[in-house]
Amino acid sequence: MLKVENIRKDFPILSRHVNGKPLVYFDNAATSQTPQQVIDAIVDYYSNYNANIHRGVHTLSQEATDKYEAARQTIQNHFNAKHAHEIIFTSGTTHSINLVANGFSALLKKGDEVIVSTLEHHSNIVPWQMLCERTGAILKVIPMNVEGELVMSDYDALLSNKTKLVFVNHISNALGTINPIKEIIDKAHNVGAAVLVDGAQACPHVKTDVQALDVDFYVASAHKMCGPTGVGVLYGKEVWLNKLPPYQGGGEMIAEVTFKKTTYAELPHKFEAGTPNICGGIAFGAAINYMDNIGFDAIASYENELLDYGTQKLLEIEGLKIYGTSKHKTSVISFNLEGIHPYDVGTILDKMGIAVRTGHHCAQPIMDFYKIPGTIRASFAFYNTKTEIDALVEGVKKAKMMLS
Amino acid sequence: MSIQEIQEEIIDEFSMFEDWEERYQYMIDLGKDLPLIDQQYKTENNIIKGCQSKVWVHAEMNADKVEFTADSDAIITKGIIAILIRTFSNQHPKDIIEANTDFIDKIGLKDHLSPTRANGLVSMVKQLKMYAIAYQTQLN
Numbered sequence: 001m002l003k004v005e006n007i008r009k010d011f012p013i014l015s016r017h018v019n020g021k022p023l024v025y026f027d028n029a030a031t032s033q034t035p036q037q038v039i040d041a042i043v044d045y046y047s048n049y050n051a052n053i054h055r056g057v058h059t060l061s062q063e064a065t066d067k068y069e070a071a072r073q074t075i076q077n078h079f080n081a082k083h084a085h086e087i088i089f090t091s092g093t094t095h096s097i098n099l100v101a102n103g104f105s106a107l108l109k110k111g112d113e114v115i116v117s118t119l120e121h122h123s124n125i126v127p128w129q130m131l132c133e134r135t136g137a138i139l140k141v142i143p144m145n146v147e148g149e150l151v152m153s154d155y156d157a158l159l160s161n162k163t164k165l166v167f168v169n170h171i172s173n174a175l176g177t178i179n180p181i182k183e184i185i186d187k188a189h190n191v192g193a194a195v196l197v198d199g200a201q202a203c204p205h206v207k208t209d210v211q212a213l214d215v216d217f218y219v220a221s222a223h224k225m226c227g228p229t230g231v232g233v234l235y236g237k238e239v240w241l242n243k244l245p246p247y248q249g250g251g252e253m254i255a256e257v258t259f260k261k262t263t264y265a266e267l268p269h270k271f272e273a274g275t276p277n278i279c280g281g282i283a284f285g286a287a288i289n290y291m292d293n294i295g296f297d298a299i300a301s302y303e304n305e306l307l308d309y310g311t312q313k314l315l316e317i318e319g320l321k322i323y324g325t326s327k328h329k330t331s332v333i334s335f336n337l338e339g340i341h342p343y344d345v346g347t348i349l350d351k352m353g354i355a356v357r358t359g360h361h362c363a364q365p366i367m368d369f370y371k372i373p374g375t376i377r378a379s380f381a382f383y384n385t386k387t388e389i390d391a392l393v394e395g396v397k398k399a400k401m402m403l404s
Numbered sequence: 405m406s407i408q409e410i411q412e413e414i415i416d417e418f419s420m421f422e423d424w425e426e427r428y429q430y431m432i433d434l435g436k437d438l439p440l441i442d443q444q445y446k447t448e449n450n451i452i453k454g455c456q457s458k459v460w461v462h463a464e465m466n467a468d469k470v471e472f473t474a475d476s477d478a479i480i481t482k483g484i485i486a487i488l489i490r491t492f493s494n495q496h497p498k499d500i501i502e503a504n505t506d507f508i509d510k511i512g513l514k515d516h517l518s519p520t521r522a523n524g525l526v527s528m529v530k531q532l533k534m535y536a537i538a539y540q541t542q543l544n
Contacts, residue, residue, distance in 0.1 A: 019424070341478035343456040344432075347516075351424045359456045373477060374456065402429055403479060 002298040010035040021353030024388045029379035041286035045279040071285025080209040085267040092232035093200040094123040096219035101127035103244030110136030114165040117142040119172040122362040148175040148324035163193040170202035174363040175324025176332030207296040227287030231280030248273040299382040303331040306380040331380035348399035411507040418511035431483030441475040459524035463535040500536035
């Protein structure tokens with residue numbers, strides 16, 4: 001059982017006020033908040049062993065390298081990767097996706113097909129469109145239904161021996177739908193295609209086992225799971241990471257450099273050119289330790305309780321419609337009030353100290369599907385409470401009264 | 405009235421409100437009441453796309469003065485547009501070019517003109533000034 005009163009004490013920001021009201025933070029799907037344990041790791045790094053890694057012979061460099069590599073192992077264990085060198089540090093999910101998309105430029109040819117889903121964040125659409133422009137590959141799209149689920153029979157029909165790559169998110173950022181990724185991966189593998197799963201929205205809710213999924217690439221961001229911004233991870237199967245060419249050139253990623261020819265470093269350094277976000281990587285490790293200590297089963301069961309409670313309470317408001325009604329979803333409620341623009345509701349809620357996201361959530365194809373300009377999205381984390389949901393419901397009622 | 409005088413008048417009006425609710429209710433009412441733009445000008449050409457809300461702006465020159473009409477799909481944005489139009493419309497291009505929007509800060513609506521809101525208003529003010537510059541060039 002998760003004790004939310006104790007957990008909340010770990011997050012200093014949760015006790016602040018916004019516009020004179022206690023902060024109710026429901027924008028967790030954009031950025032989660034940071035516990036003291038992670039803040040301490042950041043302070044410890046800059047206070048005690050800030051140094052460049054991998055090259056120095058001095059003590060600080062050695063200590064920083066040890067902690068950074070320990071963080072890599074923490075991430076490896078968390079995602080159950082087979083090898084530590086299959087874990088590549090990046091600046092975040094977007095960087096991870098671009099790294100893979102860029103690598104596939106060398107592997108795809110005209111007429112090859114790649115498949116994306118309608119439920120994607122723009123960051124899992126645009127890099128692949130750019131890849132298709134570069135290579136002449138064709139982009140195919142898995143459609144969605146009105147519940148916000150992928151139409152799997154259509155996916156089956158899109159797959160063929162021309163399919164080289166499938167990229168899909170684990171959980172939709174705009175609607176919270178949990179996609180059947182195991183089925184998507186297995187079916188792609190049956191036709192010989194590789195699969196990249198965008199785990200940015202899943203990583204704070206689900207403990208993913210990349211070996212059990214047999215996924216080829218899995219990407220995530222630290223700031224979605226209690227870590228700092230500007231750091232993320234690319235998991236890739238060793239065989240795939242060896243096939244892909246390096247993304248950026250620079251220091252750290254080379255074995256030997258002459259003006260005739262440069263040979264590249266082994267994994268993971270081949271993909272980690274330049275001085276990385278060392279502190280961020282170490283703090284990412286601290287964040288994963290923090291969440292693993294609480295336990296993802298406890299987190300999921302508590303968040304489901306919040307989701308059920310929030311859904312029920314919000315639906316009591318007349319004229320409120322929820323988008324994304326799949327039975328398989330995480331603690332995200334995307335909604336609109338009839339005849340009222342989401343921007344207006346978000347503005348009134350902010351005046352009441354309630355932080356939600358409004359707009360198209362970088363997922364315009366979903367908004368086009370529902371023919372709406374955007375939604376109001378409340379996303380709950382394991383440190384939120386039912387009392388805060390009550391405050392949201394009161395806030396929405398007030399916004400409705402003022403705006404109708 | 406000059407732009408300066410209108411802005412002072414608006415600051416005066418807003419000083420009567422005691423809290424954010426009264427301020428916002430007033431803005432919402434402004435947004436609801438005013439027919440801001442002729443339907444024929446609500447075109448793709450006149451649209452300013454914000455990430456959150458859309459804004460349409462149309463400009464015409466009448467007797468050396470620029471007349472603006474505008475609209476938005478979000479009502480609070482529309483309320484702020486009503487205030488901006490009230491200050492900038494029916495003014496000489498030169499005065500529009502030289503005017504600033506500091507008064508928005510003084511009436512407690514500064515965040516709406518911040519680029520992070522992505523509501524199209526920052527681009528709208530730029531667009532009003534661009535029209536004024538274009539008309540000023542014609543006059544010269």
